[in-house]
Amino acid sequence: MAGPQDLKALADRAVAEIAMCADDAALEAARVRYLGRKDSEVTRATKQIASLPTKDKPAYGAAVNEAKARIESALQSRSAALHGASIDSSLRERVDLTLPPRPVRIGRLHPVTATIRDVSRIFGTMGFETIEGPEIETDYYNFEALNIPPGHPAREKWDTLWVSNPLGDDPKVPLLGRTHTSPMQVRVMEKRKPPIRVVIPGRCYRYEATDAIHESILHQYEGLAIDEKLTMADLKGVLYSFARQIFGSKSNVRFRPDYFPFTEPSAEIAFSCVICEGKDPQCHTCGGDGWIEAAGCGMVHPDVLRRVGYDPDRYQGFAFGGGIERLAMVMSGTPDIRLFAQNDLRFLESF
Numbered sequence: 001m002a003g004p005q006d007l008k009a010l011a012d013r014a015v016a017e018i019a020m021c022a023d024d025a026a027l028e029a030a031r032v033r034y035l036g037r038k039d040s041e042v043t044r045a046t047k048q049i050a051s052l053p054t055k056d057k058p059a060y061g062a063a064v065n066e067a068k069a070r071i072e073s074a075l076q077s078r079s080a081a082l083h084g085a086s087i088d089s090s091l092r093e094r095v096d097l098t099l100p101p102r103p104v105r106i107g108r109l110h111p112v113t114a115t116i117r118d119v120s121r122i123f124g125t126m127g128f129e130t131i132e133g134p135e136i137e138t139d140y141y142n143f144e145a146l147n148i149p150p151g152h153p154a155r156e157k158w159d160t161l162w163v164s165n166p167l168g169d170d171p172k173v174p175l176l177g178r179t180h181t182s183p184m185q186v187r188v189m190e191k192r193k194p195p196i197r198v199v200i201p202g203r204c205y206r207y208e209a210t211d212a213i214h215e216s217i218l219h220q221y222e223g224l225a226i227d228e229k230l231t232m233a234d235l236k237g238v239l240y241s242f243a244r245q246i247f248g249s250k251s252n253v254r255f256r257p258d259y260f261p262f263t264e265p266s267a268e269i270a271f272s273c274v275i276c277e278g279k280d281p282q283c284h285t286c287g288g289d290g291w292i293e294a295a296g297c298g299m300v301h302p303d304v305l306r307r308v309g310y311d312p313d314r315y316q317g318f319a320f321g322g323g324i325e326r327l328a329m330v331m332s333g334t335p336d337i338r339l340f341a342q343n344d345l346r347f348l349e350s351f
């Protein structure tokens, strides 16, 4: 004999099953099984009413209605849950506007590049054009044209990296990593007529045991001016102006006699220490003496002028050259030249 308790058990089973439905198809199958018009579980239970004694019919009918209502409500809420979940997951796939933004990493120039641009800009204000030259040079341009013939002791100062030459001993074939940017003095003079004002930044090579101030690959800047009536005073004026533009108006320049085979007279240039202004005997940048040796310079040697076809009685010129890393080290207080080529972002991002 069927009773209201059977309908409660039926509704419990249906509600539990509906809660497990994973998609619309499963939900529809459950609806048909429990509530469908033909031969569903609730329909069958409803038909039993006819066979019941009259006194039991109202309670049984009420139990049928209650079971139906519970199952319908379970179907509705499961359907809402399934659709809500699919909206949630489609949103997650696109974009979550509540997440904090990812930081934008802004690139910057390598300190060597930035210093080269500073040098070019400053000499540019004095009429110097920036040009570039080959990094692999011939013995002629790197040495001989600059008064450094084979056997000259100055070659010992510029030991470099040699490239094997598949064409034999042709002196015109590039053979060596240029040891300085000075070969470009000759290349420019061969191609142009005075007046000349150029600055040549670029990479150079040395065979070095590297340490805090020596690297086997380094950058230099070279300056050359050729004109009538140029003197050492013009050279000093240009370098004073450079020092004050790059290191500030307090900067001073010291010239001391030096020797280079391709300039005569020659001088060593030191800039006053911008870090300690000469007041700190322990200064890491200047070593405590207040001056930073930064470049070499001089009046272009008459033999160099003659070799390119200039008349040294009519044209004079001055040249200067210094290290780009050296400038960058002084400006930033960097203690070790090797840091520039190590690609350590902690170092590079400090600029």
Ligand SMILES: [Zn+2]
Pocket: 273, 274, 275, 276, 277, 278, 279, 280, 283, 284, 285, 286, 287, 288, 290, 291
């Ligand atoms: Zn100092």
